[in-house]
Amino acid sequence: MIRCSYCGVELEENANFCSLCGEPMWNKNADTLAYLKSRKLQQEEKLLTDYQKLTGFQKRMLFWKISGLILISGIITALIIDLVGNQAITWSKYPITAGLVLYLNTTLIAFWYRKIILLLFFSFLATSVLLILLDIYAGNTGWGMQLGIPLLLAGYTGIFVFIFIVRKTEQIGLNIMAYALIVSGVLSICIDGILSLYSGNTLHFGWSLIVMVSVAIISALLLYIHFKLKKGTDLKRFFHI
Amino acid sequence: MTAKKHTIPETAKFWFSLDNAAKIFPAIITREVTTVFRLTAVLKQRVKIQALRKALLLAEKRFPYYKVQLKQGFFWYYLEHLPMHIPIEVDDRPCCRKFSKGELLIRVLVKDNRISIEISHILTDGGGGFEFLKAILIWYAQACDKKIAGGYNFQYIENQISEEEYEDAYKRYFKENIPPTVKKTKAFHLPYPVKPPPRFDRMNVTLSLKHIKRVADEKGVSITVYLVSVYLFTLEDIYENLGTFKKYKKNKVIRVQVPVNLRKIFPSRTMRNFSLFVMPEIDTRLGHYTFDEIIKTVYHQIHLETDEKLINKNISRNVGSEKKIYVRSIPLFIKSLILKMKHKSLGPAQYSGVVTNLGKATLPAETEEMIDHFVITPPPPNDLLKINCGIIGFGDKLVLSFGNITHSKAFEQKFLQFLENRNIQVQVEENE
Numbered sequence: 001m002i003r004c005s006y007c008g009v010e011l012e013e014n015a016n017f018c019s020l021c022g023e024p025m026w027n028k029n030a031d032t033l034a035y036l037k038s039r040k041l042q043q044e045e046k047l048l049t050d051y052q053k054l055t056g057f058q059k060r061m062l063f064w065k066i067s068g069l070i071l072i073s074g075i076i077t078a079l080i081i082d083l084v085g086n087q088a089i090t091w092s093k094y095p096i097t098a099g100l101v102l103y104l105n106t107t108l109i110a111f112w113y114r115k116i117i118l119l120l121f122f123s124f125l126a127t128s129v130l131l132i133l134l135d136i137y138a139g140n141t142g143w144g145m146q147l148g149i150p151l152l153l154a155g156y157t158g159i160f161v162f163i164f165i166v167r168k169t170e171q172i173g174l175n176i177m178a179y180a181l182i183v184s185g186v187l188s189i190c191i192d193g194i195l196s197l198y199s200g201n202t203l204h205f206g207w208s209l210i211v212m213v214s215v216a217i218i219s220a221l222l223l224y225i226h227f228k229l230k231k232g233t234d235l236k237r238f239f240h241i
Numbered sequence: 242m243t244a245k246k247h248t249i250p251e252t253a254k255f256w257f258s259l260d261n262a263a264k265i266f267p268a269i270i271t272r273e274v275t276t277v278f279r280l281t282a283v284l285k286q287r288v289k290i291q292a293l294r295k296a297l298l299l300a301e302k303r304f305p306y307y308k309v310q311l312k313q314g315f316f317w318y319y320l321e322h323l324p325m326h327i328p329i330e331v332d333d334r335p336c337c338r339k340f341s342k343g344e345l346l347i348r349v350l351v352k353d354n355r356i357s358i359e360i361s362h363i364l365t366d367g368g369g370g371f372e373f374l375k376a377i378l379i380w381y382a383q384a385c386d387k388k389i390a391g392g393y394n395f396q397y398i399e400n401q402i403s404e405e406e407y408e409d410a411y412k413r414y415f416k417e418n419i420p421p422t423v424k425k426t427k428a429f430h431l432p433y434p435v436k437p438p439p440r441f442d443r444m445n446v447t448l449s450l451k452h453i454k455r456v457a458d459e460k461g462v463s464i465t466v467y468l469v470s471v472y473l474f475t476l477e478d479i480y481e482n483l484g485t486f487k488k489y490k491k492n493k494v495i496r497v498q499v500p501v502n503l504r505k506i507f508p509s510r511t512m513r514n515f516s517l518f519v520m521p522e523i524d525t526r527l528g529h530y531t532f533d534e535i536i537k538t539v540y541h542q543i544h545l546e547t548d549e550k551l552i553n554k555n556i557s558r559n560v561g562s563e564k565k566i567y568v569r570s571i572p573l574f575i576k577s578l579i580l581k582m583k584h585k586s587l588g589p590a591q592y593s594g595v596v597t598n599l600g601k602a603t604l605p606a607e608t609e610e611m612i613d614h615f616v617i618t619p620p621p622p623n624d625l626l627k628i629n630c631g632i633i634g635f636g637d638k639l640v641l642s643f644g645n646i647t648h649s650k651a652f653e654q655k656f657l658q659f660l661e662n663r664n665i666q667v668q669v670e671e672n673e
Contacts (some may be wrong), residue, residue: 001289003287006331007331007332007333007351007352007353008287008288008352008353008354009287009288009289009290009351009352009353010286010287010288010289010290011290011291012291018290019290019291019294020290020329020330020331020351021331021333170313237256237312237314237319237321238314238315239314239315239316240258240314240316240317240319241316241317241569241570
């Protein structure tokens with residue numbers, strides 16, 4: 001019998017490595033022990049690249065800085081070209097506004113990644129301002145307030161509900177696709193309703209109902225496949241009371 | 242009632258719901274309060290890893306219902322078969338670590354001459370876990386070419402695992418229409434501040450079983466009663482030495498929770514949780530208790546509370562609330578929220594400490610020859626409790642293991658000082 005110098009267990013006489021801790025079999029002395037310890041640490045370090053060593057927050061900060069750099073340089077470039085070409089701010093107000101709102105959104109994502117309600121609320125506010133500004137730039141016909149913001153609200157609510165469901169889901173698979181389809185179905189009903197209100201001042205649902213029925217059928221099929229055919233889970237154990 | 246039928250729980254379809262005692266644990270588990278306890282066998286010689294692997298493979302076959310993972314249902318958590326081997330790891334990481342999602346709720350840890358198992362309390366209690374460890378040790382001895390006489394509890398017969406072993410034994414002893422128990426007042430808690438994480442430390446103390454038996458016999462009580470009394474006496478001492486304002490602020494009743502292995506009261510072969518508690522107490526408002534007075538009251542309280550009918554009343558209260566349809570039909574995430582909120586006020590708020598005694602371990606003589614002593618480390622205590630104590634005896638060694646999440650070792654020092662004053666030699670190892 002020989003003895004592992006790291007974990008101290010006894011191994012078969014002809015073992016080259018310890019079957020418990022994976023360390024090579026060497027004679028035990030202070031140097032070997034110290035080497036084995038540092039080797040273990042090194043191995044753990046090696047498994048991770050520099051990017052993997054960053055925490056989630058550090059990764060988001062990196063994303064925020066890079067996207068900020070791109071957006072701000074884009075804004076400045078557009079502004080300079082416009083000023084040089086036209087001696088005034090003309091078309092560049094569109095990319096500048098859109099760029100600023102996008103930058104605001106990336107900032108929100110970077111800092112409030114975990115506070116989903118706050119993130120979506122302020123992102124919604126910022127994008128609403130963008131729509132109103134675009135409306136004003138284009139001659140203030142009022143579509144921003146009457147059409148843009150209601151559609152945006154429906155979209156954000158849909159995204160919020162979807163994110164909430166995904167976070168609550170334990171096993172991700174076909175069920176996510178089914179939830180996405182249902183959310184998009186409900187969203188199309190909202191869009192249909194908002195459009196009909198805007199154009200004809202009456203609430204009328206047409207094409208969206210067909211969309212809803214179709215996605216409901218497909219989603220039911222997907223959910224059935226997910227829950228019924230998924231390995232190991234039957235509904236009886238999931239719903240046992 | 243005998244076992245109804247024989248089944249093979251090692252299939253993907255195998256699942257069972259959590260037993261009555263386990264239901265609370267998933268709701269309260271955190272990185273620090275892991276509800277994982279550890280049982281260690283310290284051998285006389287270094288562990289032979291090949292022999293241990295053989296023994297564990299046999300144990301996996303014999304106790305297939307321990308190869309399960311925790312899953313979330315809509316109304317309750319449940320345990321589902323997980324086709325993985327019980328991991329054998331080097332014991333070089335913190336003690337009683339939490340089990341992650343998708344892992345088995347049991348692990349084996351080895352270093353030098355120590356074999357430890359760590360088990361989540363969701364799966365079983367100290368009694369069940371210790372039977373499992375004993376079985377591993379017996380098969381380990383066999384794999385080391387020892388001859389083991391027949392007749393020990395867990396011989397392996399293929400495809401013959403009694404359902405009784407993995408049933409919820411609380412349900413079997415549940416009786417309808419039993420009056421509810423009265424809620425206890427809040428108890429005194431140790432005044433020491435909690436360490437920042439990782440905060441769990443332990444101190445193992447070895448004493449001579451003969452010596453402790455001698456002092457217990459002098460008082461005419463069991464070792465459990467004696468040590469629980471020392472625990473209460475130490476707590477009383479700490480309470481009495483507090484400043485006037487702190488004393489005024491603290492709760493006045495000192496109460497210790499002592500788990501009782503119900504397998505010794507009811508004839509059950511279950512390997513899942515089957516224990517309840519008795520809670521001997523002293524009320525400091527009634528004046529100073531001498532050690533003899535504490536021993537007297539603890540002796541009577543423990544005997545009174547371990548009465549079969551009273552135990553039945555407690556089982557019925559616990560199981561009864563689980564059986565109510567309005568409780569059952571609450572979705573799990575709401576249930577977990579309620580349990581989390583209720584746990585502190587109904588659980589640790591009511592007692593000042595925990596003393597869990599597994600008693601004196603016995604094994605076949607050939608296996609006993611290989612073992613020096615055992616250690617039981619109870620699950621890491623929570624912020625209120627701060628310190629707890631596990632006790633197990635083997636041969637002439639009684640090992641106390643104090644779990645502690647504070648910087649202060651004053652409690653342990655006072656406790657050990659008390660024993661030393663009665664001529665009991667103690668040998669202390671920290672974080673071993």
